Amino acid sequence: MPPQAEIERLILATWRVEQPRLMTSLSRMLRDVPVAEDFTQDALVAALQHWPSTGVPDNPGAWLMATAKRRAFDHLRQRRMIARKHGLIAGDMEREQQAMPDPDAALDDEIGDEMLRLVFTACHPLLSREARAALALRMICGLTTAEIARAFLLSDATVAQRIVRAKRTLSEAGLHYETPRGEQLSVRLASVCEVVYLVFNEGYVAAHGDDWHRPQLCNEALRMGRVLTALAPQQPETHGLLALMELNASRMAARVDARGAPVLLMDQNRALWDQLQISRGLRALARARALGGTGFYALQAAIVACHAQARGREDTDWRRIAALYDELARLVSSPVIELNRAVAIGMAEGAGAGLAIVERIAESGALNTYHLLSSVRGDFLFKLGRHCEARAAFEQAAGLAGNRREAEFLLRRAAEAAAAASP
């Protein structure tokens, strides 16, 4: 690696370690989260300009903080200058500046509040889900625009624009510094959880995909999940979400074979499941339950936990899984959940019972562009010995799959069905 790239990598790593402190201190000082984010990024730019020639300072964290604070003060001064035109006198400004609490000292007691404020601002329901995801990755995880763009397979310009627009929306709406309390809190947490889960799934679907930036999103989402449980420990859904992500991530090493092709859950080598991660997931699930959690994430985590605790297909409690899907369907009516329930019923009561549910979903037309509907249908038909129909279903599924690996897998299953169909 050339020395220039080497030092840039070091600077970015150093900045990342300091990023949460910079963000929380500055947003407290400025009482404006999006502007605090700007100055946090500015400190990185300043380090990238200066450190290659001056070397990394002895105390890089202090340097970054001093740089960011100086800019924040300049910003405040400028804002006051404008305000002064409207009647504020200079003396007031000076006094106010001196009386301004030292952001570090203030932070001692309030880091939780500030982090929570970041999370809620970045994930404000006023913003689109995509904008929330981008802001959360920037503000909470300290990813750069380029990294977010790569992770979501978008251009830098698209992500940069999305972020600028989101920040402007927050500023114009006057929502740049607020913490919801009481009843508002759980409503707003739902908006946060949705974003974290979206980020996780982006990474999970792409795990070991063509671009290795994408799987990293799972780790970022897990980190945000830990942030949430540390900040809002009394909220069952944050523990449920963390449990769901930990339990799903525990299968990461088993989800693809040596050639990178996906391996279905039932065919996975369970020795490759990360038992440490499973136990963390089960702990989080127990915590969610203890807090009375029977929400969207806790229920899904309970389903995944049935798999995580089973030694194999026969050992899996399919009836409990079907019952949990039932409960989930009552909570959120969704054809995808119904499809999953069909799979569980198929395992508990036989392919015929499962197929009946799948056909009902297909008739409703709700999922006719969703490859997994055709894929599950193909699987049931195959098990029932209706190989020609199974082949057609798998081929249809392959045509609908968005991921190359998945499409290849489905075509292999179609060929398998074709071979079984011919005498």
Place this chain on the structure above:
Amino acid sequence: MRFMYIVTSPQPQIGPTPALLEAVGKLAEREIKAGRMLDTGGLMPLAAGAQVHIADGKLSVTDGPFVEAKEVIGGYAIFELRDRDEALAMAREFMQLHLEHLPGWNGTCEVRAFATQGPPQVHDIGCNAAAG
């Protein structure tokens, strides 16, 4: 990518000052709330524990008294971070607190990456520090 930080010192008699404990406590709180620190703890002197050895095919237990070791492990922490660079930056920040709050102390913070099972996973987000 998971890392364990192990702090050793040849001067176990120099205990942490209240200022250091406070500074480290603040760092730990921040890192837990930032979702990066998974666990941390201080370790009691060996006298509070024991050693189980195998030598020449024989198992034996030493539960004291112990000959003072040259380097004593005082504490550990487990972090989930993106890559080795980040792990190093974190260790520097942690040791900087010792430099500021525990004058005259010598010690080492060893940074060790956890072994992972299965196919090698992608850990490094590895972007050229393009800010913005």
